[in-house]
Amino acid sequence: MIKRFLLILSLIIFASLSIKAQQEITGKVLDENNEPIVGANVVVKGTTNGTITDLDGVFRLSAPEDAVLLFSFVGYTTKEVVIAGQTNVELVLTPDENALDEVVVTALGIEREKKALGYAVQDVKSDELTATGDANIATALQGKVAGVIINQSGSGVGGTSRIEIRGASSLSDNNQPLIVVDGVPFNSADQGEAGIWGGVESSGGMADVNPQDIENISVLKGPNAAALYGSRAGNGVILITTKKGSSKGLNINYNGNVTISKLAYYLDLQEEYGQGREGAYDRFETSSWGPKMEGQMLESWTGETIPYSAQTNRLEDFTRTGISQNHNVSLSAGGEKGTIRVSAAKSIENGIYNDHKVDKSNFDLRAVYDVTSWLNVDAKASYFLTKGQERPEMGYYSYVSYFNAMPMNIRSIDLQPGYDISPTGEHVEKLYTTANANYRNPYFLEAQTYNSDERYRGFGYLAASIKFTDHLKLRLKYGLDFFREGGENGYYYADNVSSSRPDYNTRQRFFKEENAEFLLSYNKDFNDLSLSINFGGNRMYNYEQTLTSHSGRLPTEGNYFLGFGSNITSEENFIEEEVQSLYGFAQVGYKSMVYLDITARNDWSSTLPIDNNSYFYPSVSLSGIISEMVNLPDWFNYAKVRGSWAQVGKGTNPYNVKQVFTIGQWNFDLLNGNVPSIKVNEDLKPEMSSSIEFGTDLRLFNNRLGLDFTYYDEQTNNQIFAVPTDWSSGYDAKLINAGLITNRGVEILLNTVPVKNQDFNLEVNFNYTKNTTMVEELNEILKVYDFEKLNNGIGAIAIEGEKMGDIRGSVYLRDDNGAIIVGGDGLPRTQDSLVSVGNIQPDFTGSIMLKANYKGFYLSALISMQQGGDIYSSTEASATASGNSTRTTANNRMSFFYDGLQEDGSINNQLISAQQYWGRISGITEEFIYDASHMKLREIAIGYTFPKSLLAKIPTQPFNSARISVVGRNLFYFYKHTPGTIPDASAYSNSYSAQAFDFSPVPSTRTYGFSINIGF
């Protein structure tokens, strides 16, 4: 059949060739910079006779004298040239700013014309991601997509980020979007083990992806866009498309960058008062309530008599300059039948704490080949090796927390190296007081703690696409993502805080996910109608196994392995889950004017009770191209309106439907039975979210102005989450299906090109996101849901009927007129119960992306901002208790009468000291709530692209292209309100509630560097 088809085809071609008189035409195709375009298509109009331009942009073609030649190239406007006897044609193609045929990757990896979509999809191109050499795409995406809020946790290099698309919708804080690489789900689970009381954070899957391998990232923002990814796509999907080989012959490319990061943003501390109590010096005190520091000679805690003066550089002394480098070499080759691309990358990131380092290696292979005219094979294999070491302790007890609480006169030099060596050779913490969890020597802690981890990961797929007819295709795909992760951590030395140190802990984790799928597609155009009908299925299976072992207290320092331990314990954990799905979707297009999409999917999840494990969800969307329907003025280039409705169902975590007991070894080597404290639910139903979305795309003034507007309304109900239960029932919590969370918002993208001419091009793009997450319903008995909180109850909560994310804390006790009530001790009192003192949700967020090109020079800058939202500075609260925060120097620390009323209404007559006052204030949450609004220069890159003409002058012409740039990240804040700390990257983890606190376990840095890119 194929042979016959080819025979007919060649006969037709032969026939067409033989009819007209032929002549040979040569020519050259150039781009807007007069550089040759390689691989441009040149076709004789109305025929299949054509060629492509070579490396010099030159083509050679036989064509009839009266032929019309069509010149086309991706991203450029197609041009027609009437030959009219010419034999030499040189022409310049202009970039296609209309980009009306812009193709975006949508669910299941299907490329679609953007204009045909009834929902918002925003994509980010490779060069925007890699502009400043960020090795982590999660942070590189920050501020670049409307509706997507990415917050780094304060965990330094290799740390975690919180990604929220169109707001949080989950009470169990399962908000992270699904990451899909070339159509295959890519495990993104961060190894965020840190909680409010400690642990380390290490970035998971997303940071494994090498930014240089990425062609583009397309963000599907809501259930509408993601309906076809099913269960896991309820929080949106980040679709990463990696680079393929080029069909234009051989390309070798090198990219590299080196950046340095320096301590930049941390809590402001006072520099006037030092160690002591109530104004009197005491060399063993733990706080700065002593006398003024004026360089007077005093006996210090070490016994030495030294000048008593402010130590302002302790954090600088403690940290280093973190140097990071990324290198990437890629080779791509290909021809008509197929392409191949291989790349190798190495990234070494050093944090600002000593020995904190993340080292990534990555190899990637992608091959696409047309085996026959009806069979195409596409395969990818990637290997990732990520090693981390000395990741810093997060949470309440970080290095920084000890510096913030330390009397201001304590010298770094006296704390270093953190320990004394005892006569028996043991490391003993040295400190100005007895060390306990609240007072530690950070140098000792740094020396005492250790951790390292390694993740070996393989990812890839094999896909075959079979073309039965021109209209009917079948795609089969098997994708695999697996990794083995190992790590160890513990304490090298004994300390006063826990009797189980020194110790050694080790863990092993194995993860795999398999996705097998098929998709049968029928596509056909009937005159004005285009039709596409698809039917597919997927089987997702994932399995995870974790083994953790602890040595218990080791008898001495020096040997760190399990066998040396006194109380070896182990835990293992398994997770197994399968989801089977069948789905269908259809698109109908009319005259490139109106497009209708319908999808339907049914999932069967192993995590739900057998009777409830099947769930169905549909979606429908419509898009109309107004500019195709009516005649708009010339300056109105394009107008589209769109709308859609969708549902997505969701299973739960494994093992939520059957009550069991666990058994483990406990003290005295005895087996111990445990009764799990969560009551499972044998009647769980799938979670459902549904959304409606409307939007419009407009292009005006020769495409110099573009506006993309979206309004959405998403509802998530029937959520499966654990609610606290009355303890008298025998359980601490129970799983229920309940709740209704809504996210309503607006996303606006405004693209402007204020200047555009031969030499100078300026593009300024604005992103605006406004999202409000409301807790419409919880359940009958639960009206307030607590996320993680501090011991004193401060933390983020969800209150029924209100905006999610209130920060709950203590406030002053006031009388009816608002006057503050003081107690018998003359100190302001607080209300007995905690109340809402703020909310973490911003009013809106936005960014401004600026791109300028002048001849070979270019500048890109990203400014991001947030308006509204609150943050609780727990760092400042504890620094206030210890007399270190700047506010504690008010009024020269004189004793005073607090301006308040006694309970009986009389004026307060009790004198209080500054120490008493600030000690009380430190416990009043509302005093430390700050507006998290800020605007900052997130990224900037200034570079130069060498013209080809210049590179051509180098002997032997080794370089095909070359670009150098200087880059910077987080250089400065235009404004912010927090006391020295930053409001946007200080959380102790990427959990929801962590966003309420400015712990900044690793202070935020400024990063500078340079980057080069060379094509061979």
Added chain:
Amino acid sequence: MKKIFIYLVSILLIWATNSCTKDFEEMNTRKDAVTEVNPAYFFSGMQQQVFANYQRNVNLYPDIYSQYFANIIGGSSNYGYVDGWIGNQFKEHYTEFLRKSYNINETWADEPTYSELLAINEIFTCYWWSRMTDTYGDIPYFDASRGESAAYDSQSSIYADLLTRLEAAVNNITGAEDQLSYGDEYDLIYRGDAQKWRRFGNSLRLRLAMRISNVDPTTAQSVAAAAISSGVMTSNDDVAKVPMSANGWYDYLHQMLWNWDNERVSKTFTDYLYSESSAGEDPRAPLWLTYKRDGESVSKEDIGLTEYVGLENGYNENMPSDRNDRATINLVGSYEDFSGEGDVQMYCPVMFYSEVLFLQAEATLRGWVSGDANALYKSGIQASMDYVGVDATNAQNYIDGVANLTGSNEAQLKSIITQKWIANFPNGVEAWADFRRTDYPDLTLPIDGISSNATVAAGTYVKRIRYPDNQHNLNQENMPQALNSLDKDRMDFKLWWDVKGTELKGTNGLMDSNF
């Protein structure tokens, strides 16, 4: 090509029809869990659990309220309440301990050879129930931990039921040959000795009977008499205490007083060690106590002092600067409950033999049983001396210097309870209960006053713990009406068996409410 097409479609159909969901149930069952547990695995955990999270559940409240210990860093000494601290005990009792206890009963209910094991579980479960109700008063009892919110039951009905259950349990320990044992591994308290459990069960009946002496003396008398005749503890070998593993994690007194350095021994307690005998210092003092200097344990003689002096209770703002130098417990002496041995770090007391002798002394004083109250009183002191490891001569000297019981019943009771309080050190749970019942010995109000956040009237003593937030949030409708709001749920509210406030003590130092 058509062939291929048909072939592929067939494969797809096979795939689609084959991939059914029948293995989902197995897949969704945890591999590392079980649906049934050998009750012994629950029982040893339950024994340790009553002292787990000791700092939060016990030390910060009863141990301080009984004035055995005092904070050196501010905390609960001023009668404040922190939900995450003792509220935790409520949670552990209902969500863990009780479910394990039920499980043992359910698993072995129909096994005739397990009736002694069930009786032992019953005795121990009643022990923790009594601690719970003595902490809060009315609590969910009869329907508790059955999966749904439970009603609150009155303390009187709980006491009645506990006494009935304990009687049945001790009678079920018959010594029959066919009875199985928890074994010396999993029974950490009596190493499988059912007869010791029986004597502990009767001693517990005596303790609970005495607890209701002022509110229901008739029941108290009959239960006390029955318990004594059924057989209570007979020697220090019968002491009920839970070992803490030297290799495991515990927060017990060694952490609070040494590693974490949060507390010292109370001055109220140390004062009594020098005031109760004409012989002078209580010879138990150097075995129980020591000083901490530069992290090391030193005796009073080592640093030229003549007494062990603790810290006053209830400092908040005016904490003395020498607070760290006050007396602490002696972890390296010869008192085994503190110093431990082998793989045992320390022992937590459930009930001392001396307590049982003091209980009998009081029962005799009350005329419930016949006997010599004074002799029992002195033998209670002797038993404690022996238990702590005081040598015979020193013990005799001290006891000889202790006045014989004399005067009014109240005066005699005050002497008994004072010596009982000393002997019960460091069993703060029991000492605080005795103080609330009898208002003896003479304790002190918090030196810096009562915390502004506390729900205890100025000049009065704390009488109970308020219900945890969990209950106020989720089970308030079931609470007793007198306590069913955060305002009403006060910590100076007297429990059913606590008939009078200590502040009403007469100028002669005696109450009028104990007889």
